[in-house]
Amino acid sequence: MNAPHPAKVAGIDATVPAPAHTVAAVAPGASPAAPQAAAAPGTPGAPCAPGTLLQDRLAGWVSDLTTLHELTERLVRTDSLADGLQEVLCAGAALVGARRGLVVLEPADGLGPDTTVGLGLTRADLGHLETVPRGSLSYGRILDGLPVGAGGIAEPDLFADQGLDPRHREVAGRLGYAASYALPLSAEGTGRLGAAVWLYDEPAEPGERPRHLAGLYVRYATRHLAHLREVERTRASMATMAEELLPSRLPRVPGVQLAARHRTSPRGGGDWYDALPLPDAGLGLAVGSVTGSGPSAVAAMGRLRASLRAYAVMEGEDPVAVLSDLELLLRLTEPARSATALFGYCEPALRRITLAGAGHSPPLLIGERRTEFVETSVSAPLGMLACWEAPSVEFQAQAGETVLLYTDGLLHRTGDPADRAFARLHAAAACVPRAKRQDPDAVVEHVLRTVLPEGAAETDSEEDVVLLAVRFD
Template sequence: MLDIPSHVRVHVDPLIAAQNDMGVCDAIERNAPGGKPADMSAPNVPKVAGIDPVVPPPAQTPAPAGAVIQDRLAGWVSDLTTLHELTERLVSTRALDEALHAVVRAGATLVGARRGLVVLEPADGLGPTSTVGLGLAHAELGHIETVPRRAYGAASEGAREDAAPGPDLFVSSPDLFREEDLDPLHREVATRLGYAACYALPLTGPSGTFGSAVWLYDEPAEPVERRRHLAGLYLRYAAEHLARLVELERAHARVATLTEELLPSRLPRVSGVQMAVRHRTGPLGGGDWYDALPLPEGALGLVVGSVTGTGPGATAAMGRLRASLRAYAVIEGEDPVAVLSDLELLMRLTEPARSATALLAYCEPAKRKIVLSGAGHCPPLIVGERRTEYAETTLSAPLGMLSCWEAPSVDISPEPGETVLLYTEGLLRRTGDPMDRAFARLHAAAAGVPKAVREDPGAIADHILRTVLPDGLDAVESAADIVLLAARFS
């Protein structure tokens, strides 16, 4: 033990060991001196993530113990700052793919690598599975995925389910081409992609290991113990965050699958009309639905509707209403008002806590005649070469809002080649604009459909979605479902 003043007396060797064994936070708390000695005020070159400065300090006599302690404390503070910044970036991610990219970038910074990848592969086989890379093209990722997992992912295969990423679970290959037992396929891929070393850590969550992170070095190299420790701390937190996003992704997939099963598996073929539909379930699951029902004498029933609320309850209510409306439409489909009146009575008796909007169109393609009846729903949009306009429908309350619902129907006659668009309010809400501006945006998108695609209802629907939602269906923070049903009359 050094002979230094009692107010800064610290056991240096145990301090160094504590840094490696207990983590930076515990080491600082347990070994920090009680006061600030006078010789700790000298400036020091800052360190980032435990990386030594680029320019080494000039050779000099051994520094006083206080300066050594100050230098180590400054390094710990720098490490903590770096970890805080990286975890803050990670926690701000909402989507699984975005979080995976954040993890591979942060890990490359901590271990000093230029390229890397994260493989998401839950052991239970329930998905989702994904591979994202840093500095690797899509074809290069494909080559790496051909390498057996044991070559660089043994950390994940041998990890205990109750263990967190740490120095005892990493897999390091500091010089691949000097390893006698290197997998031949791994050697071939490493030669083709030009990396000479790799370092891997497992992704271990509460339910076990569900993937691994791998970083690649262009030259033979291996991260020092300090960097391995920082990467282990970061991966421990990142694995918990990714595990939560995996469970959320699975829940969204279950809701989407349930919704799709309650909707038509395909649209019917009816002479004189071409149809296409675009549907997207919100992240929480909702009650928007559509239907296309062949009716007697070559008629066709088109329906779009929305049940209030989100989640499995709204999805189940949507399924019940859709099945009931199909039955009523078969019985009296030529009278949409009667169909919606029956549906409203059913809702008051069986779904008293809910309301719904609906638009039913009884179509006779041979006559190009449509009889519309709506209950609190958005008006259809007619798109043709000579006009793009909203069809005038009567104002009415949603189903379940009044003790007795009834509203007159409206007749429209589309011209040959015109397309009638039926949609739900979710499409307008996803724009983020007030409703009047959202209606105007939808109208402008329909009016701008290129002539080359006006004969294809699917292409028309895709063009409108790209124009109304230029950032994509999933880019907008909204829980609303989307339904867009296009029917082109020949």
């Protein structure tokens, strides 16, 4: 008589291998191939009833699903490609029982980004692996597009392989690994993104169950990594676009030294700066911000900056006229958009700046004996009123003093109210070390790192940051 079949359970894939701990135990001293003698229920070696076997399998499946759920939950909380790759390495190592590994990201479309991330491997270790001929590495064959089975590529004992490449044997001995297991980073709809490989210190090979779980996890992880890759590409494209629309280099003008910093948001923002030589040994200085974010804001910023340069060349001695023309252009061509701007006409020989501002924060004057905000007239941003006009102000700097222009994003990134943000900026400028005050580049770097400490200047934010420093000799 045939044994009864376990009932089908909804949601359980019958092709999933049974959990390892459900395999029937063999009585001590008995041959695995020999039939077991009947034993009383509950005694060692007693055959499991069909219901008990089904419960055991269900418990194993639930345990596996719980593990996959926890690992994928951790993965989806990553919001950068580097963090996602590191999480895939750690999760895969836990599933296949390895201690070290690496992920090589090399999208098949050739558009990048290309990178290698290691787990338990230093940069020097990764460099040693790069000296091995690619075709002799399991993950190298995956990256070259060679066919790979559903269970990945296992190399259970590298040193027992007589056909192992000599360089691979040397590197494996130096790094201390004796086996590897590799899986392609690919899934339906994403193409091949790269490959992951985990390294064992001793000859070893993951069993059927770990391979199956690792394959399920990697297929899911590949889709998440593909999303992070697109985000990374978009960020890089927006940053490149914004940088290309800003000055490629600052001009060299006798009597002054210039330095600038620009941090753009991942979506691309509209903050900008400019410094351009003008007739009669003058220098035009400008910072500004266009409302909105994304490609449209970046494009609007480029148009506005190009227009301001033209107006500055024609009538830069009168900053009010420059901003009036810019406001008229903005109101006629982009009525739904507004912008803040600050334009100054600098006379380096006289250490004098005449400036006008439209809804922009005042410059900061940094010197040995004073650190103070320059008083400017209060006015609305460009595009907010039917006709913009505000009086200009003029101030004199001393030799060795630095004028710092900046956008509001520097203040907004602090997360403080406006008064506290201004106080933090003032304190950061006042405590610039004396040795750094001779170099405007050192001044802007110190102010940026002090106002936005602990890497806040580099982290993702919706706010752009612009600083432009002008030091008078």
